[in-house]
Amino acid sequence: MAPYSASAQTAPVQVVEGQVLNAHTNEPVPFATLGFPGRGLGTVADEQGRYLLRLPPNLSDTLVVTSVGFARTTVAPAALARGQRVFQVAPLAVALDGAVAEHARMHPAQLGRSTATGDLPWTGGSSGKETVDDEWGWELGAILRPAHRTYLEEFHVFLSANTYEQLRFRLNLYTLENGRPGRPLLTKDIQLTCTNKARGWHTIDLRPYALELAAQPVVVTIQWLQSEKTAPEDKYFSIPVTRQRQQVMVERENSEAVWTLHPLQPSLYFTVLEE
Known part of the structure; x- marks a missing residue:
C-alpha cells in the first residue's frame, strides 16, 4: 500500500471528532461503532466513547451509531452539517428467560x-x-x-x-x-x-x-x-x-x-x- 499523502487525494477529507454517550445515564459508551450504510466509511470509539471519523466532502448519507446492548441510532446529514458531534444511544431492555442447560x-x-x-x-x-x-x-x-x-x-x-x-x-x-x-x-x-x-x-x-x-x-x-x-x-x-x-x-x-x-x-x- 502507498503511504498516505494529502497531495494524492482528489478531494479534502474532513476529520470530525466527538463522543458517544448513554442516553439514560450520559456516561460514555465504550467502543461504539459509527458508519454510513453501504459505504466504506466508519470507525470505532475508544474506552471513553470518543471517536475520530473521516468524512468526504458533500456527504449526504445518514450516519449510524451502534453498540452491543443499545438501540441502533441514526444521525441525519443535516445534523452533521450543523456540527452535531455528540451522539446519544439508548440501552435496550433485555428480558432474561432463565433457561438452564441440563448438562446430563x-x-x-x-x-x-x-x-x-x-x-x-x-x-x-x-x-x-x-x-x-x-x-x-x-x-x-x-x-x-x-x-x-x-x-x-x-x-x-x-x-x-x-x-x-x-x-x-x-x-x-x-x-x-x-x-x-x-x-x-x-x-x-x-x-x-x-x-x-x-x-x-x-x-x-x-x-x-x-x-x-x-x-x-x-x-x-x-x-x-x-x-x-x-x-x-x-x-x-x-x-x-x-x-x-x-x-x-x-x-x-x-x-x-x-x-x-x-x-x-x-x-x-x-x-x-x-x-
Whole structure:
C-alpha cells in the first residue's frame, strides 16, 4: 500500500471528532461503532466513547451509531452539517428467560474450523498508513450450521501473524438472512484482547454468558475494535483460511459496510455442549 499523502487525494477529507454517550445515564459508551450504510466509511470509539471519523466532502448519507446492548441510532446529514458531534444511544431492555442447560443430556462438540494451518493467511492491519482508527470496525467471520440445540462454552480464533502490542476484538453473532449476516444476537459486549504480539490460539470463556444456539444457521465474526497507534504503518495480523466450495467466510470494512462472501473458511471455532 502507498503511504498516505494529502497531495494524492482528489478531494479534502474532513476529520470530525466527538463522543458517544448513554442516553439514560450520559456516561460514555465504550467502543461504539459509527458508519454510513453501504459505504466504506466508519470507525470505532475508544474506552471513553470518543471517536475520530473521516468524512468526504458533500456527504449526504445518514450516519449510524451502534453498540452491543443499545438501540441502533441514526444521525441525519443535516445534523452533521450543523456540527452535531455528540451522539446519544439508548440501552435496550433485555428480558432474561432463565433457561438452564441440563448438562446430563449434553455432549462436548466443536462448531467451526479448529485447524491452525490454512491455504493462505487472510491479513488485516494498517501497513502503509500513518493512522489506523479508520480501519477499526473491520469484521471477519464464518457461517456456522449447528445441527442441534447448542450451548457455547468457549470461542477460539487463531492468529498466524501479529505485529501489534495490543489488539482488541469484539465477538459478534448474527442470524443468517438471505445468505448474509442479519440481526445481531448478542446483548452483552464480549471482547478479546491480544497483547505482546501474541500469536496462536486466543480464547474467550463464554460460560458466564449462557449463550444458546438453536439448530439453525448462524454467523460468527470478530470485529477489530482497537490497536495501539504507535508507528502503525508497519502493523498487521493474519488468520489462516482454507478454500471451500461454498461461500462460508463473511467480511466487511466496518459496521455499516456491505458484507462480502468468500469460498473460504477461517480458523475460528466454538467448543460447545450439544444435545
